[in-house]
Amino acid sequence: MTRQATSEASAERAREDDERSLLVVRDVYRSFGGLRAVDGASLDVRAGSITALIGPNGAGKTTLFNLMTGFERADAGEITLEGRPIARKPPHTIARLGMVRTFQLTKALAAMPVLDNILLAAPDQPGERLSNLLLRHRRCRQRELAIRERALELLDSFDLRPQADAYAGTLSGGQRKLLELARALMAEPRILLLDEPMAGINPTLGRRLLAHMRELRSAGTTFLFIEHDMDVVMGEADRVIVMALGKVIADGTPDAVRSDTRVIDAYLGGTP
């Protein structure tokens, strides 16, 4: 085999890798005043994976989430979702393209019923436009019935069905986390970004949440989640991305990352 053929083959492999990458971040920067929160971060999230994003506090994980979902604008760099550049797009457009996020501090819509929280997330409800309400009333109603059914299914699978008509503000912290996840799923995302999904919920609910994640992954949803619980990270993730001081310092399988000296120095600490 000639050297040229070898390099062509590796280029081919790289392209395939890219094709399997649903979300690609390249050299993204974001400063707040003098603080470089994200300092040239690059990463890939493969389609169909459960990828964990870990790192010490202040590493830039949440800022990177905000940049990827349009809540912050990058100073420089590129972000693509399924090959489409999204770095300059507003949050609602990115959500409609199939990337939906949850927040570190849950954002339950407290003074709305639990069911309405879920219904809100349904994609393609024509009744969200006043003109359709007036002119295509029947279609809006039909769609509402369909999404209601789907919403009740989701509530069932998260054991929130009995609370369907209660205000979301009356739910416990753990239930709110489940509600937020159910709501994000209602939006039928290609990729779901979860910011510390396990924080503040009891182990039973946590296990259920993880079971949902695995189940959804086998149905084709991709996950990227920020987490500090290393048992969860090493047990659930196919790939682990490690950030420190605004940069990605490691990216690989849980085993590879665990034994990476840079990661041990920056985050894991001690002797394994």
Place this chain on the structure above:
Amino acid sequence: MITFALALDIFTQLSFWVSVGVLAGTYGIFACGLQLNVGFTGVVNFGQAGFMAIGAYTMGIAVVELGWSFWAALPVAVLVAMAAGLLIGLSSLRLRADYFAIVTLAFAEIVRYTAINARDLTGGNQGLIGFDGDWARLSGGIQEALAPVGLDGEFLLPLLLVTWTTLVLLVLSLRWAQGSPWGRVLRAIREDEDAARALGKNAFAYKLQSIAIAAGIAAIAGFFHALNLSLLTPNSFEPLFTFLGYAVLVLGGLASYTAVAAGAVVLWTLLEATRLLELPLPAEKVAALRFMIVGLILIVLMALRPQGAFGKREEMVLGD
């Protein structure tokens, strides 16, 4: 010792209730717009009197200066007010809620000062008259129709009927819109704008719609205000009008349109009844005392029922 008395027989007089009804209906319509903004979208609009002034003056100028028919001027004036709402929204809705409130207040004052100074168009402080000829004819017709039941003595009765018909229709359509998926998005934005955006909702576009619709509603309130006074003067569009609108909102309760109508009736019954206080004091002192008494009653009502007469306590407590 001060003798404190209120002539109770006024409550049995039809003319008292007709004038309370017209004012309550006008303020009820006005405050429906505020309810849409504040109660259902979480947008604090302090410029409602400005949108009302734009609607009323557009109608007045179109009829008096341009010679339009009153009926043709109404829809155009609503559209002009809505355009003003869009303009304010596009330029300022990206501001934080409290800053936006200040901008709308300033806008309303700009409108009022413009009306004071653009004398050729608005008549300045002298006022603008002569826009209600078409209405007077209709009103006369309604009065004639009421003659067989013996109600033709009250010349404001036709205005009362039309005002309240409008208010009821408005409340019904707003309730319908609020129960729709569109209304659900508005409420989500009120609860947490970022959550709504993360779920694919264009929060800015919805807030714009909310403010434009409220401005159109303010214009309609402006028509009834103008017909009630038969005169357009800048000082009838002072910020006080907006704040009384907020009093209606708080009294009736947030996040309910029926509450707005009820709140308007309560507020104007209080304001008009205290006007007839009989006290051994000079008239201007009684006038000042009137607002103090109403204020005191409002404070007591709020202490007893903070969510307002018809507000949902849960939505207030869980709000944040």
